[in-house]
Amino acid sequence: MRTVFVTGTGGAGRSTVAAALALAGVRRGERVMLLSDEPSDALQGTDSGAVGTDGPGPAGSETRAPGPTVARVDSGADFRHEFLTFQERAGAVLDLLGAAPLEDGELTELPGSEQFALLRALRHAAVSGHHLLVVDLPPVRQAVALLALPEQLRRYLRRLLPAERQAARSLRPVLAQLAGVPMPAQWLYETAARWDEELAVVQALVESPDTSVRLVVEPGPEAADRALRTARLGLALHGPAPDMVIANRIVPAGSGDPFLAALSGRQQSALKGWREEFGAVPVREVPHTGRDPRRPGELADLLDGPAGSTLEPVPRTPWTVEDRRAEDGVLVWRLPLPGAVKDRLQLVRRDDELFLTVGPFRRILLLPSVLRRCTVSGAALRDGELRIRFEPDPGLWPRSR
Numbered sequence: 476m477r478t479v480f481v482t483g484t485g486g487a488g489r490s491t492v493a494a495a496l497a498l499a500g501v502r503r504g505e506r507v508m509l510l511s512d513e514p515s516d517a518l519q520g521t522d523s524g525a526v527g528t529d530g531p532g533p534a535g536s537e538t539r540a541p542g543p544t545v546a547r548v549d550s551g552a553d554f555r556h557e558f559l560t561f562q563e564r565a566g567a568v569l570d571l572l573g574a575a576p577l578e579d580g581e582l583t584e585l586p587g588s589e590q591f592a593l594l595r596a597l598r599h600a601a602v603s604g605h606h607l608l609v610v611d612l613p614p615v616r617q618a619v620a621l622l623a624l625p626e627q628l629r630r631y632l633r634r635l636l637p638a639e640r641q642a643a644r645s646l647r648p649v650l651a652q653l654a655g656v657p658m659p660a661q662w663l664y665e666t667a668a669r670w671d672e673e674l675a676v677v678q679a680l681v682e683s684p685d686t687s688v689r690l691v692v693e694p695g696p697e698a699a700d701r702a703l704r705t706a707r708l709g710l711a712l713h714g715p716a717p718d719m720v721i722a723n724r725i726v727p728a729g730s731g732d733p734f735l736a737a738l739s740g741r742q743q744s745a746l747k748g749w750r751e752e753f754g755a756v757p758v759r760e761v762p763h764t765g766r767d768p769r770r771p772g773e774l775a776d777l778l779d780g781p782a783g784s785t786l787e788p789v790p791r792t793p794w795t796v797e798d799r800r801a802e803d804g805v806l807v808w809r810l811p812l813p814g815a816v817k818d819r820l821q822l823v824r825r826d827d828e829l830f831l832t833v834g835p836f837r838r839i840l841l842l843p844s845v846l847r848r849c850t851v852s853g854a855a856l857r858d859g860e861l862r863i864r865f866e867p868d869p870g871l872w873p874r875s876r
Contacts, residue, residue: 478608478680480715482618483691484702488723491767492691493611495778497543500607507543510600511611512550512589546600553592554584564666590621598673601680615702619709619836625678629671630839636667687718694722694745695738703749708814709836717756722746724763796843806865808846813859822863824851848872
C-alpha cells in the first residue's frame with residue numbers, strides 16, 4: 476500500500492489538498508482511503524464514517540462510497556473506548572482501592588487524545604487493503620511529533636515494562652491466592668504487549684519505503700518559509716521524506732492590481748527559494764480558485780496534472796556505517812540531516828543509545844550493533860550530513876588473527 480501523509484502550515488489548505496489527492500487516486504482507478512479528522516466539505520455528499528478503535532462499525536467505522544473511502548477520526552469516541560477498556564481490565568485493583576468507576580456519559584477527552592486516536596486509526600488503515608492511503612495530518616510541528624510517537628512510546632514501554640521481567644509469571648497465581656485479588660502485573664504486561672504490537676504496525680507504516688509526505692504551503696509570508704524549513708529538518712530526523720511541496724493558492728502573475736502584483740512577486744520569490752533549497756523534490760503550484768471547492772468535481776480538478784500524480788516516493792538516503800578502520804582506524808556513522816545547523820545540534824552517548832537533538836527536535840537512536848563496541852571520538856556536520864566518528868574499544872572489539 477502506498478501511503479501519503481499530507482501536512483503543511485496552518486490555514487494553507489491541507490485538508491482540501493488531501494481530499495483532492497484522494498480523488499485524483501480514484502480517477503486513476505486506485506482503491507483509496509482518505510483518513511482525516513475534518514474531511515473537506517466537498518466530500519460531505521459522499522457516505523463517510525468515523526474510525527475509532529474497533530474498525531468498521533457505527534461508532535468507529537469506515538463506509539465506502541463512490542469515490543474514496545472517507546474515514547473520519549473520532550477522538551472523543553476513541554478516548555472513551557480506551558478509557559473504559561482500561562478501567563474494566565483494572566477493575567479488581569480499583570475495587571480494592573475503593574475507587575468509583577466512571578461511566579461513558581461523564582467522560583470528556585483529554586488534551587493529546589487526538590494524537591492517540593489518529594495512531595489507532597492508522598493501525599486499522601494499514602491493514603485495510605487499499606491501494607492508496609491519504610492521511611490528513613495536523614500542521615508540521617504536530618505532524619512530525621506524531622510520526623515520531625510510535626517509536627518513542629515503544630521505547631518507554633520497553634524501559635518501564637521490560638519483557639524479561641515477566642520471568643516470575645509462574646508465581647503470580649500463588650501470589651493472587653495469597654492476596655485474594657488478581658495480581659495487576661499480568662494484565663498490565665498484556666496491555667503493554669498489545670500496545671507495543673499496535674504501535675509496531677504504525678511504526679512500520681511510517682518507516683515503509685512506500686510512504687512519503689507532501690507539504691502544503693501558501694508561499695509569501697516569512698512564517699511559511701520557516702515552517703517549511705522546520706518540516707524538512709523534522710522529517711529528516713523522524714519521518715518519511717517529502718516527495719513534493721505543493722504551493723497552494725498561487726495568484727496569476729502580471730496583474731494590473733498593485734496588491735495582487737505585489738503578492739504574486741512575493742510568491743514567486745518564495746517558490747524560487749524553495750526549488751533551490753529542496754533540489755530534487757518537486758515544487759508544484761496550485762492556482763488560487765477564489766473560493767474553496769464545493770463539489771467533488773471541483774475538488775478533483777484542483778490537482779489536475781503533476782500535483783495530483785502518484786509520484787514514486789523520493790528514496791530515503793540511508794543512515795549508513797562507513798568502515799574506515801583501514802585508513803584511519805575509525806567507523807563513521809553518516810546521518811543525512813538537510814537543513815541542520817551546527818550551533819543547534821547536540822549529541823550525547825548513553826550506553827547503547829545516542830541522544831540526538833537537531834533544532835527543536837530530539838530523537839533517541841539505538842546504535843547499530845557494530846558501533847556499540849566503540850567509543851565516540853568526534854562528529855562533524857558537512858553538506859547537510861552528520862558524520863559521527865567511532866573508535867573500536869580494544870576491550871570489546873574481537874582481535875584479528
